[in-house]
Amino acid sequence: METGQSARTTTGWLWISTAARLGLAAVWLVAGGLKVGDLAESGRAVNAYQIFPYEVAKVIGAAQPFLEIVLGLLLLAGLAVRLSAGISAGLLVIFIAGIVSAWVRGLQIDCGCFSTGGQLSAGQSPQYGWDVARDVGFLLLAGFLLWRPRTRYAIDNVLMGEE
Structure with a gap:
């Protein structure tokens, strides 16, 4: 039997995980959309x-938006949260490595994370530091969900008989 403090802590973690899940879902749905x-x-x-x-x-460019949308929908629904968070973390590590690679090689490109990306126009500068920092933040959300995948309003709860 949980004490009052323990129950409040558990409830707090559920809400934090829910916010992380919905935030990461929004990221993938917007990026893919x-x-x-x-x-x-x-x-x-x-x-x-x-x-x-x-x-x-x-091929990668054609498949990527669909993968992002599927991840967003899975997270939005709360279905296979830990798996979706793991795939999200893997993708984000790849994205961060790609951005760092472009930065180190002196490429002048838009990361394409929330846009069509590609070569920058004359006079524009890449925002690699911001892009990496943002993706590290998203990676932290995914990592948190790997650690605490239980959330409120999730299909996983129905399937696993929780909540």
């Missing part, structure tokens, strides 16, 4: 990193 309308442009944004051959970059 902004790219899904122009898959060719999304492919060009991946190609701007100059990591993959153009044909591979096109």
Whole structure:
């Protein structure tokens, strides 16, 4: 039997996890939604990193928005939260590594995280430090959900008989 303090602490963690889950869901839904309308442009944004051959970059760019939307929907629904958080963390590590790689190599590109991305126009400067910091923040949300995947208003609770 939980004491009053223990029950309040558990309830607090549930609400914090719920906020993290919904925040990360919003990130993926917005990011994927902004790219899904122009898959060719999304492919060009991946190609701007100059990591993959153009044909591979096109495929990654075309698949990425759908993966982001699926992750967002899973997190929004609270279905497979720990798995979705793990995949999110993996993707975010890849995104951070890509941004750092572009930064180190002196590329002048928009990361394409919440836009079509690609080469920057003359006079524009990349915002790599901000991009990395933002993605590290998102990575912390994913890490928190890996640690505490139980949340309020989640399908997982129905399937696992919790809450």
